[in-house]
Amino acid sequence: MTKQQLFEQITKKNSYLCVGLDTDIKKIPSHLLKEKDPIFEFNRQIIDATAEYAVAYKPNIAFYEALGAKGWESLQRTIEYIPQECFTIADAKRGDIGNTSGLYARTFFDKSSSGLDFDSVTVAPYMGSDSVMPFLEFEGKWVILLALTSNAGGDDFQQLLIGHKHLFEQVILTSQKWADSERMMYVVGATKADKLQKIREVAPEHFLLVPGVGAQGGSLEEVSKYGMNKQCGLLVNSSRAIIYASSGEDFAQVAAKEAQTIQQEMEKYLQMYL
Amino acid sequence: MTKQQLFEQITKKNSYLCVGLDTDIKKIPSHLLKEKDPIFEFNRQIIDATAEYAVAYKPNIAFYEALGAKGWESLQRTIEYIPQECFTIADAKRGDIGNTSGLYARTFFDKSSSGLDFDSVTVAPYMGSDSVMPFLEFEGKWVILLALTSNAGGDDFQQLLIGHKHLFEQVILTSQKWADSERMMYVVGATKADKLQKIREVAPEHFLLVPGVGAQGGSLEEVSKYGMNKQCGLLVNSSRAIIYASSGEDFAQVAAKEAQTIQQEMEKYLQMYL
Numbered sequence: 001m002t003k004q005q006l007f008e009q010i011t012k013k014n015s016y017l018c019v020g021l022d023t024d025i026k027k028i029p030s031h032l033l034k035e036k037d038p039i040f041e042f043n044r045q046i047i048d049a050t051a052e053y054a055v056a057y058k059p060n061i062a063f064y065e066a067l068g069a070k071g072w073e074s075l076q077r078t079i080e081y082i083p084q085e086c087f088t089i090a091d092a093k094r095g096d097i098g099n100t101s102g103l104y105a106r107t108f109f110d111k112s113s114s115g116l117d118f119d120s121v122t123v124a125p126y127m128g129s130d131s132v133m134p135f136l137e138f139e140g141k142w143v144i145l146l147a148l149t150s151n152a153g154g155d156d157f158q159q160l161l162i163g164h165k166h167l168f169e170q171v172i173l174t175s176q177k178w179a180d181s182e183r184m185m186y187v188v189g190a191t192k193a194d195k196l197q198k199i200r201e202v203a204p205e206h207f208l209l210v211p212g213v214g215a216q217g218g219s220l221e222e223v224s225k226y227g228m229n230k231q232c233g234l235l236v237n238s239s240r241a242i243i244y245a246s247s248g249e250d251f252a253q254v255a256a257k258e259a260q261t262i263q264q265e266m267e268k269y270l271q272m273y274l
Numbered sequence: 275m276t277k278q279q280l281f282e283q284i285t286k287k288n289s290y291l292c293v294g295l296d297t298d299i300k301k302i303p304s305h306l307l308k309e310k311d312p313i314f315e316f317n318r319q320i321i322d323a324t325a326e327y328a329v330a331y332k333p334n335i336a337f338y339e340a341l342g343a344k345g346w347e348s349l350q351r352t353i354e355y356i357p358q359e360c361f362t363i364a365d366a367k368r369g370d371i372g373n374t375s376g377l378y379a380r381t382f383f384d385k386s387s388s389g390l391d392f393d394s395v396t397v398a399p400y401m402g403s404d405s406v407m408p409f410l411e412f413e414g415k416w417v418i419l420l421a422l423t424s425n426a427g428g429d430d431f432q433q434l435l436i437g438h439k440h441l442f443e444q445v446i447l448t449s450q451k452w453a454d455s456e457r458m459m460y461v462v463g464a465t466k467a468d469k470l471q472k473i474r475e476v477a478p479e480h481f482l483l484v485p486g487v488g489a490q491g492g493s494l495e496e497v498s499k500y501g502m503n504k505q506c507g508l509l510v511n512s513s514r515a516i517i518y519a520s521s522g523e524d525f526a527q528v529a530a531k532e533a534q535t536i537q538q539e540m541e542k543y544l545q546m547y548l
Contacts, residue, residue, distance in 0.1 A: 022374070062370060062377035068388035069346040076342065095398060096336060096367050097425040100296070103336035114342035124369060124398045126420055128427025146400055151371040153402025156448055160436045167431070167441070174430055 001087050001119050001140070003182050003207070007231045009055045009085055014267040016232050017259060018056035018089065018209070020239025021046065021078065022063050027244055029251050039067070039074035042251075044081055046243055049256035053263035056235050057082050058089040058209075076115040087235070088118045089144060089209070095124040095131040102134035109138040120144050122187060122209075125171045129178055136179050143184050147172050147199070150189025150212030168195075172202050181205040185235070193222035204229060211237045220262070224269035232274060238262060275361055275393050275414070277456050277481070281505045283329045283359055288541040290506050291533060292330035292363065292483070294513025295320065295352065296337050301518055303525050313341070313348035316525075318355055320517050323530035327537035330509050331356050332363040332483075350389040361509070362393045363418060363483070369398040369405040376408040383412040394418050396461060396483070399445045403452055410453050417458050421446050421473070424463025424486030442469075446476050455479040459509070467496035478503060485511045494536070498543035506548060512536060 010016050021043050028042045035041040047057065059078060064071035082088055090108040095101060104121070111117040120142035123132055135143045148158055148168040158168040165173070172186060185207040188199055199208070208227055213220050213236050220236060227234050242262075246254035284290050295317050302316045309315040321331065333352060338345035356362055364382040369375060378395070385391040394416035397406055409417045422432055422442040432442040439447070446460060459481040462473055473482070482501055487494050487510050494510060501508050516536075520528035 024377075060370070060374055060377075062368075062374045062381065066377040066380040066384075066387050068350065068381075068390065069343040071388075072343040072346055091370075093368065093370050093398070093401075094336075096334070096365075097423065098427075100334055100336045103298075103334075103340040106340040107336065107342075110340075113340050114345075116342065124367070124400050126398050126400045126431060127367075127423050127425060128430030128432070130425050130427040132427070149371065149401050151401060151404050153372075153404040153406070156402030157400060157441070157445065158402070160441070160444065162434045162436065167434070167436075170434065171431065 003231065006055070006087055006207070009087070010232045010270075013053065013055055013263070014270055015053055015055055015263040016234045016236055016266055016270075017054045017262050018058050018235045018237040019046065019050050019054045019242055019259065020091070020211070020237045021057055021059040021243065022239040023059070023243065024063055025067065027247070029247055029249060031249055037074055037077065039064070039071070040077040040081075043074070043078045045252040046255055047082055049252040050242065050259040051083050051086065053256070053259040054086065056087040056089060058091050058237055060239070061090055061092040079116055079118060088120070090116070090118040090121040093122050093124050093146060095127050097127065098130040098134055101131045102137075105135045105138055109135070109141050120185070122146065125175065132175065132178055136183055143179065144209050145171065145175050145184060145186055147186040148188050148195055154189060169198065169202055172199065176203070181207070185209055187211060188227070193219060193226055196223065196226035200227065200229070205233070207233050207235060209235045209237065213238055220265055221269065224266070224273055228269070228273040230274070232270065236266070277505065280329070280361055280481070283361070284506045284544075287327065287329055287537070288544055289327055289329055289537040290508045290510055290540055290544075291328045291536050292332050292509045292511040293320065293324050293328045293516055293533065294365070294485070294511045295331055295333040295517065296513040297333070297517065298337055299341065301521070303521055303523060305523055311348050311351065313338070313345070314351040314355075317348070317352040319526040320529055321356060323526040324516065324533040325357050325360065327530070327533040328360065330361040330363060332365050332511055332513075334513070335364055335366040353390055353392060364390070364392040364395040367396050367398050367420060369401050371401065372404040372408055375405045376411075379409045379412055383409070383415050394459070396420065399449065406449065406452055410457055417453065418483050419445065419449050419458060419460055421460040422462050422469055428463060443472065443476055446473065450477070455481070459483055461485060462501070467493060467500055470497065470500035474501065474503070479507070481507050481509060483509045483511065487512055494539055495543065498540070498547055502543070502547040504548070506544065510540070
């Protein structure tokens with residue numbers, strides 16, 4: 001999917017919501033456990049209920065991997081089920097030396113190898129350029145690079161000062177030599193909305209994936225006010241607050257309602273800040 | 275496995291060799307492709323041939339993931355097959371916010387969840403403490419944290435100066451608050467043997483996993499001279515130089531010979547530097 005196509009979908013749905021499919025077998029409604037593939041069944045109903053309000057879906061790969069081979073089968077069914085017009089993110093936080101990152105790229109982008117065909121993958125920056133480039137060799141696919149994360153430990157290294165710049169700013173600056181805003185996005189934790197202005201100074205054109213709204217506590221208004229650019233430039237993720245809004249048989253309807261509430265708030269901010 | 279048990283195995287085998295099971299379906303001898311699970315069959319023969327000379331095995335998870343669910347089944351068979359006395363490393367370079375790293379820990383350490391039961395996992399440091407701690411909640415399991423990697427891109431961020439220290443030194447210093455040398459090791463690229471002295475200043479007791487000897491070009495003598503401590507403190511990995519030493523039907527015998535050559539060199543260095 002191109003940047004322009006993503007923006008068109010945002011304006012069509014009046015939404016920049018990404019639904020995080022962090023589907024935990026221990027948390028899904030118990031009536032689904034009798035299904036042959038409860039994880040996929042849960043995702044299927046969540047996708048049906050929210051696709052009207054969401055422009056992207058982001059399965060966090062850890063939740064599928066933790067179930068071994070069976071989990072990968074659920075992931076494959078899920079990614080095949082997501083409507084074509086939605087942007088898909090493999091939240092995998094991978095990164096290894098060149099030839100190995102090439103294999104991770106095959107994992108998420110080469111359906112003939114792994115059965116998976118995502119639009120994008122999240123990548124950790126620590127190993128530098130040649131750990132990122134192999135993902136960009138797949139035409140039309142995106143890298144979403146970790147810049148500033150919303151967890152407490154994010155401060156351990158990301159906020160360290162390199163001269164007058166924080167490490168997360170240096171990551172954004174250096175990585176712009178590897179790809180432009182048509183192929184790269186950045187992960188920016190929403191609990192640091194005050195940092196968004198700084199990030200927009202060094203990356204005015206890029207899409208930012210903001211994972212910290214909802215259970216992780218970021219403010220959607222602040223993120224939208226300081227993070228939005230002329231092509232929206234934001235994908236704001238919500239996982240638990242939507243998918244686990246109800247643990248009963250009505251989980252999908254309640255998820256739809258939560259997603260709609262967020263979409264309506266986003267529609268307002270698109271009018272205010274776009 | 276405890277640090278003491280690992281050291282005992284090193285002295286028993288006179289070896290600190292780790293064999294990297296970077297098993298690529300496109301590179302294994304063609305006569306294996308008729309097997310039901312060619313990846314496992316290749317690994318089984320490599321393990322049989324090298325277990326006498328190796329103290330550890332390190333499957334790089336990318337190679338298995340790239341094959342989807344089928345690859346995870348090959349990985350599971352492989353890890354079950356590795357002899358109990360050998361230390362096992364899931365070279366996965368994972369790391370995510372706390373609850374998600376907890377799921378990655380389940381993936382590699384909780385057999386009842388994923389079918390896998392490794393002794394250790396490699397973890398990327400960028401997301402800080404709470405991305406690492408969940409792995410340490412599994413008793414007796416190890417975290418092997420990326421510090422200094424051997425790829426060209428490693429210089430992009432790891433060598434940046436934070437005050438008077440490089441980022442990789444800061445990673446080692448900060449992470450020592452999370453676990454001591456009984457539960458944590460560091461990945462240190464062998465092509466930077468001159469950096470080993472610096473690392474031994476800040477981490478004298480820790481085991482170092484050195485991935486860059488062989489195809490990646492590090493010198494085993496230099497690594498041993500500057501990296502060895504009183505409990506050896508080194509696991510030196512070789513992947514392609516052993517497992518792909520021959521592409522014929524004799525691949526396992528040739529791999530054994532390569533492993534033995536490295537082991538004999540290591541025996542010499544253990545006498546010189548231990």
